[in-house]
Amino acid sequence: MISFLSLVLALLAAPLYPGIILKVKAFFAGKKGPPLLIKYYTLLKLLQKGSVYSTSSSFVFTLGPVVSFAAAIFPLCFFPFAGSASLVSFYGDVVLLFYIMGIGRFFTVVAALDTASPFEGMGAAREVFFSTLAELAIFAILILFYRLTGSLSLNDYFHGENIITLAGVSGALIVLVIVALFMVLLTENSRVPVDDPATHLELTMIHEVMILDHSGPDLALIELGAFYKLFFYAAFIIQLIFPFTAPFSILNMLLFFILMALVYVAVGVIESIMARFKMDLVPKFILTSFALVFFAVILTMGVLQ
């Protein structure tokens, strides 16, 4: 029951948090900024509109938003929010989840290529390249977690006796993981310094340029999917930072949703104080995250002793 409730809450609250990023950025710029609920308004507006389709595009173009939305919402069903058991879980579900995200990306990319636009092709090429490298970092994290818990499921990572947390025995390793995961979060969700969603030049964008031709409810699906994806990664980080072991699950949940804001504030701060990297620096940035986790894995192995 509590798992189901937390999933519904997560699904409802996910569009709220990107508003926080905007607020933080506005604060740094000395502006008032858009209202906190701006993303809900945007979604409502988009859902009421019709769409314009490019004459170059085919049915693949319309599949893009649907598949990417399905791939974004699906992993949340497996996530143990605030330490409560996840709705569904099985041995090996993390591998499935990251591959499900892969199929979402596959269809976003082919939908972008379907428009025959040079800019969208450019964004697609960058997306597949950078996400490949990010995948390497993610699987290194899974290797580390398997060494720590002997499990391959999100539920076992964060729910039950032997949970992975900063406060645990191997907390020092988790620090590395948190940093790496935050870098992956920035990459996979196309935030600064990897990608800049707010730039006004299509040549420099990655994710935003791939969805240039989507409009109306299709665009709403993509946006909502992007919020869920960001929420998934942010929740992952929060679970690592704070062990939700308090006996009251309602309290845990409240705490969880408050702490979640922290990650978004961090994203907002990074976006305010950093510029976007040059494209050739991005692979190095992502590989740094991989190197961090890989180092942590080596520490667990004792091969070098």
Add this chain to the structure above:
Amino acid sequence: METLFLSLTVLLAAGILPLLGHRLFTLMKACYVALTITGCVIGLYSLCPISQLPSQSTLVVDWLHIFQLQFSLDSLSTFFLIPVFFVCPLAVLYVFHYMNKKAEHARTGVNFFFFNLLIIAMALVVIADNMISFALSWEIMSLASFFLVLHEYEQETTRRAGYIYLLFTQLGALCIFLGMGVGYGYTQSLDFAPLSTLPEGLKLWMFCLVLVGFGSKAGVFPIHIWLPYAHPAAPSNISAIMSGVMIKMGIYGVVRFYGLLDISSPVAGQIVLSFGIVSGVLGVIYALGKQDIKKLLAYSSVENIGVILIGLGVGMIGATQGNTGMAIFGFVGGLLHVLNHSLFKSLLFLGAGTVAKQTGTRQLDQLGGLIKRMPLTGKSFLIGSVSISGLPPFNGFVSEFLIYIGAFQGLVLGGMHCVFAMLAILALALIGGLAAACFTRIVGIVFLGEPRADNSAAAKEAGWTMTFPMVILAASCLIIGVWPEPFVHYAFKGVETLLVQTTLDEVLLLEITQKMALASQVFLGLFVVLLVARKFLYRGKQVQSGPTWGCGFTQPTVRIQYTGTSYAMSIVEFFRPMVRLHTHYAGIKRIFPSQASYETHVDDIAEQTLIERIVEPLLFLLGKLRWIQHGHIQLYIGYIIITILVALLCISEGPREILRGLL
């Protein structure tokens, strides 16, 4: 067993028919297709009971009075026979509209004959039960496929491809026979069974020799060089079978000999795993660099062979270390990937053949927008691409998932084994990402967007016998992805014959597969629900169409689209030390620039090294011996006599006696 041989006989008859009746072209084709499909259906039927029963049946035939040909069918053979009898009839059906040049009737007839000979030889390789029958079937298979590659023999590139293929396949066979010789030298028997009594060091030698031999057939990096030549040169139905089914015979050889030798050292597994990682990663990077669709698919075969070997390597390490979970998941994943790859790779090759036939070009950057002109081909190709990228809910994911689980279980081992397991996981992750890049590229450039040249703008959908096999293959990719349990079970049965002495438990394997399949089904369901919801969201809304947003540029042409080259460039450059990238740029120099040109190609490092380090020094050395060939026939006869005399003197006592008697 009798039913199986009945099916092979029908196939042989179907193959001989076109040789006799090729003048009645259409009738011959129809009869050939019908008979071959019948033969394959009988073949599939003959496999049915054995998949459930672990019984084994053997057939022994005397041959040339000295040798015995021995064939037997166990569950491992059965598993490898499934792609043979399932994919081949579809490729045969495809031929009906694909080879429709009536002027070439004789050549088509010959092609059909060798095609059926190839099917029969592959079936025989899989059921061969002693060295002599294995060698015989293996050679028939290699030669039949050589003639199939030479179908368009008047083109020089085809002849060259044919010779490269023949060279590699025969060198591979040499290694295999050498390995068998090692076994025979010790056991003094041509049977497979006594091989397990070999001493451990000898086993490893023999395994390495056959691994090189089978690897050259399977297309393991760096002995994969024939694949990117032979596949584009051969007609597409042939490349579909060669890449989808025939190269798996190499994998069968590795698996079978591993099982026969019963190696207890983990080195074998580590070697296989390392080959797998190298082939997997480099295969997909070269695939990204290629312009020719069929070359690209050939390199992608190298990649998938790599994935299969990673699975097998993980399984072998697990088996020798007593980690049964790792052994089961690794082997089952690897074997299932054999089946899966045979489905989606044949689908993709058939699709590529359709594209090449309907547009007249195989160059990526000449194509575009074909999904609107060839909807069935496009949709099946899209499904094949998603499957080969290993994404759920399609079949490629199931096998990769099982290999992942196997490799993760290996992480509990200590020392080097753990490092190998870790490398396997990271390599799979990298391969997965790069494969998605590679196949979004081919789908995106060939089928989506706008046509980049006139011939692809004018393309039309092919005849039904060409699209129907692709639809069937695409459907089977989805079926295995969503209901993998029976297939996993078959693969497990195969593994059971492989590792006879360890007791294996199927429960965990089936449980995890079942849950994973359920999750895939739910995902598929969610997708369908969302499709319906999207329809609902668009109800009563205004939907218009207009040109693509050009970011303010008002005069777009189709030539400003991203090309296959530009799409892959940054990835290929990233892997530069392992990939040789050549760029020729005659750029814009003056105020009134003349014609600018840009050309780039990716060279295969294995091929370059082979040419520079081995072929050229060898040619130089052998050039020094050219004086032996002078054209005087008397001296040639002299050579022969001297050779015979020396040979006679060298070998055993008997001839020496005769020689003494003569003198």
